[in-house]
Amino acid sequence: MxxxxxxxxxxxxxxxxxxxxxxxxxxxxxxxxxxxxxxxxxxxxxxxxxxxxxxxxxxxxxxxxxxxxxxxxxxxxxxxxxxxxxxxxxxxxxxxxxxxxxxxxxxxxxxxxxxxxxxxxxxxxxxxxxxxxxxxxxxxxxxxxxxxxxxxxxxxxxxxxxxxxxxxxxxxxxxxxxxxxxxxxxxxxxxxxxxxxxxxxxxxxxxxxxxxxxxxxxxxxxxxxxxxxxxxxxxxxxxxxxxxxxxxxxxxxxxxxxxxxxxxxxxxxxxxxxxxxxxxxxxxxxxxxxxxxxxxxxxxxxxxxxxxxxxxxxxxxxxxxxxxxxxxxxxxxxxTYPVVGVVLDGTYTGEGVKVADEGGVASGGPADLAGIESGDVITAIDGRPITRSDELVVAIRAKAPDEDVVLTVRRGESEQDITVTLVANTEVSYGDSGEPEESAPEQSGPDGDGGMLPDPSE
Structure with missing residues (x-):
């Protein structure tokens, strides 16, 4: 005012x-x-x-x-x-x-x-x-x-x-x-x-x-x-x-x-x-x-x-x-930082961000356990539209390990919301699947348990 x-x-x-x-x-x-x-x-x-x-x-x-x-x-x-x-x-x-x-x-x-x-x-x-x-x-x-x-x-x-x-x-x-x-x-x-x-x-x-x-x-x-x-x-x-x-x-x-x-x-x-x-x-x-x-x-x-x-x-x-x-x-x-456990396709130019067709999901990672598949297109996180991979990355990094996020995923002609429980980056191995979502090709380039820092007022 x-x-x-x-x-x-x-x-x-x-x-x-x-x-x-x-x-x-x-x-x-x-x-x-x-x-x-x-x-x-x-x-x-x-x-x-x-x-x-x-x-x-x-x-x-x-x-x-x-x-x-x-x-x-x-x-x-x-x-x-x-x-x-x-x-x-x-x-x-x-x-x-x-x-x-x-x-x-x-x-x-x-x-x-x-x-x-x-x-x-x-x-x-x-x-x-x-x-x-x-x-x-x-x-x-x-x-x-x-x-x-x-x-x-x-x-x-x-x-x-x-x-x-x-x-x-x-x-x-x-x-x-x-x-x-x-x-x-x-x-x-x-x-x-x-x-x-x-x-x-x-x-x-x-x-x-x-x-x-x-x-x-x-x-x-x-x-x-x-x-x-x-x-x-x-x-x-x-x-x-x-x-x-x-x-x-x-x-x-x-x-x-x-x-x-x-x-x-x-x-x-x-x-x-x-x-x-x-x-x-x-x-x-x-x-x-x-x-x-x-x-x-x-x-x-x-x-x-x-x-x-x-x-x-x-x-x-x-x-x-x-x-x-x-x-x-x-x-x-x-x-550490939280991850979903996917590899993004940096060449994709359509709506949302695409999980790579080959080796796009880290075996045993959060995305794999939640049912996300290679080739899926992620269009939103917690209801917020995603148009670039860096948007998805920073939205995930703003969370903490063990937190749940809801990813809106398009597979073929259908779209569904999938809840994924994030884990620390140290708990996911991408093997030979390529670079994880935090280093998507186009970028080129713990939550505390309380006690150490106070919670803000409600």
Whole structure:
């Protein structure tokens, strides 16, 4: 609504219809170029321009840590078929008032704060300033050191009082000795150990030797709707403690990030909040003070990296997906992802996506047990139409092992709904049947049991 105190000003002259949009990751220091199949013809992905090596001078209070311009971690992304939607809200930070240092020091499995402990009341008088003041102490800057030099910088945020931090995999990838430098909001620096990371979800967990920290709560990203207000916090272009606002622009955008050797499939939240290189790994928050997304990628205009920057199209990994992955990484150091157990035909151009005619179903896998056959055409998942393989992949990756999905399958002239129980990727062997659905040819290229992270409020 126009009377919403959080509604950001709208610039109606910022975009031009002639300029095609390209999408860019906030992640890798390399400058990869990939194609955007469903964007405007000729559109390409480029990483945002690398900021100047020398920091610019900014006036500041002596009590604050100097703002520094660093190289931002950047990775190329592909927004597969931009045919989805995503959820988000506007937000603040959640105070930690249940789990003290004793839980960590005792050796018991510490948990993240339960929802309902916000330091901010969700009222009409809530301001961006109050939200920022509450959340900023829990957001950190992360420096990726390679060869003794800062190769890139991203963001992250505290998820447990005993020093666990969530960020993007591409922010920490390739760091010396699996360690990074974590800079707290007050300027304190820690050496952070990479507990585990997964390129499949573009997420990583870092641990610092500190307790009594104030974590942010991972909220329910499924509860967000298009138009909800959101706030992004991070260190864009090395400018620490930067806060921007916007709305949820779309839900379930099928975004593939990374490269052909390590591709993340993201059922992304799209936002128009200003997100730039260095925001990667930082939180996207809703009005209840919960993290509903982890900022990961942006879109930019132009055909060169020098033109990269925020144009109002940013993408975040949903918090529900991040929750499962973070819990599994903290518990085991690794992460799995759910699969159906089929091989997709990348040459098929009809309605839906087709299971390969030869060896299309992994023997003994979920699809096989459910009765899906080679040559079947999958037209929808849980009632949502599927037109491209990446849509199916990200929809499955957004689930968890042991969850049921309903696939609408066309076989010959008949169509039926088939319920499939997903399993972890480690439980399926494709043998010689080819590449699984998560690596469909056209891409070229655990759920936690609770206790580790709190459930969001109902």
């Amino acid at each position: 126009n009377d919403n105190p959080f509604a950001p000003p709208r610039d109606l002259t910022a975009s031009t219809p002639e300029a095609p949009a390209t999408t860019t990751d906030l992640s890798r220091p390399t400058h990869d170029t990939v194609e955007l199949p469903s964007a405007a013809p000729g559109a390409s992905f480029f990483p945002p321009a690398v900021p100047p090596a020398e920091p610019a001078a900014f006036p500041q209070s002596p009590a604050t840590r100097p703002a520094r311009l660093r190289r931002s971690t950047v990775a190329a992304i592909v927004a597969g078929s931009l045919v989805l939607g995503a959820g988000a809200g506007f937000g603040g930070a959640w105070a930690y008032d249940e789990f003290g240092p004793s839980s960590a020091s005792s050796g018991a499995a510490a948990t993240l704060p339960q929802s309902g402990n916000s330091t901010i009341s969700s009222t009409d008088s809530t301001t961006v300033a109050s939200v920022a003041a509450s959340v900023l102490p829990s957001v950190v800057s992360i420096e990726n050191l390679q060869g003794g030099q800062v190769a890139g910088e991203g963001s992250g945020f505290i998820i447990r009082e005993d020093g666990y931090i969530l960020t993007n995999n591409h922010v920490v990838s390739g760091s010396d000795g699996d360690t990074v430098t974590v800079v707290m909001s007050d300027g304190t620096e820690y050496e952070g150990e990479i507990v585990g990371a997964t390129a499949d979800y573009d997420l990583a967990v870092v641990k610092i030797d500190a307790t009594g920290l104030t974590p942010l709560v991972l909220g329910d990203s499924d509860a967000m709707v298009v138009g909800d207000d959101v706030i992004a916090v991070g260190s864009p272009l090395g400018l620490e403690a930067t806060v921007t606002t916007g709305i949820v622009s779309a839900l379930h955008r099928p975004v593939t990030a990374g490269d052909t050797e390590s591709t993340a499939f993201i059922d992304a939240i799209q936002t128009d909040a200003a997100i730039n290189p260095g925001n990667s790994g930082g939180p996207l928050l809703n009005a209840r003070g919960e993290v509903i997304g982890i900022n990961s990628a942006i879109a930019s205009l132009g055909s060169s990296a020098s033109q990269s920057g925020s144009v109002g199209l940013g993408f975040a990994i949903p918090s529900n997906q991040a929750r499962r992955t973070a819990e599994e990484i903290i518990a085991t150091g690794t992460a």
